[in-house]
Amino acid sequence: MTPTVSPDALRAAAEAALRHAYAPYSQFRVGAALQAGNGMIYAGCNVENSSYPAGTCAERNALGAAITAGCQDFVAMVIVSEADTPTPPCGMCRQALVEFAPNLSVTSYGAVGASATWTLAELLPAPFTGQSLRHA
Numbered sequence: 749m750t751p752t753v754s755p756d757a758l759r760a761a762a763e764a765a766l767r768h769a770y771a772p773y774s775q776f777r778v779g780a781a782l783q784a785g786n787g788m789i790y791a792g793c794n795v796e797n798s799s800y801p802a803g804t805c806a807e808r809n810a811l812g813a814a815i816t817a818g819c820q821d822f823v824a825m826v827i828v829s830e831a832d833t834p835t836p837p838c839g840m841c842r843q844a845l846v847e848f849a850p851n852l853s854v855t856s857y858g859a860v861g862a863s864a865t866w867t868l869a870e871l872l873p874a875p876f877t878g879q880s881l882r883h884a
């Protein structure tokens with residue numbers, strides 16, 4: 749059974765991560781928190797770079813923190829950003845997440861509190877996966 753983690757706890761972890769975001773170029777801070785199947789929460793923020801493509805998103809940094817801690821099983825992600833409306837994860841983050849959690853629930857909160865929830869399957873309906881690499 750999946751241990752209960754309150755949505756508020758996941759949101760609070762994402763908000764705490766957002767406060768550590770390094771976003772001097774876009775001024776767009778993002779925090780993300782992943783709830784693992786064992787009840788643990790792993791958070792990340794966006795980390796930009798003067799060489800823009802070297803920057804990373806909050807979602808992939810949360811995923812990296814979880815994988816680094818030995819966790820590869822996830823049930824939900826909460827994203828918080830400074831946008832007025834809730835932002836979904838970018839395409840690269842969707843691809844990174846589907847590797848581990850094709851059934852992930854993704855909830856995003858905008859700066860004024862509105863939220864939106866999707867499944868990762870809705871956000872990335874025809875994913876490229878390890879199966880896609882198979883050939884005769």
Ligand code: THU
Nearest residue numbers: 774776778794805806836837838
């Ligand atoms: N960003 C995220 O962290 N997550 C997303 O899903 C979209 C964009 C970051 C990347 C960059 O630091 C800033 O937001 C503007 O794109």
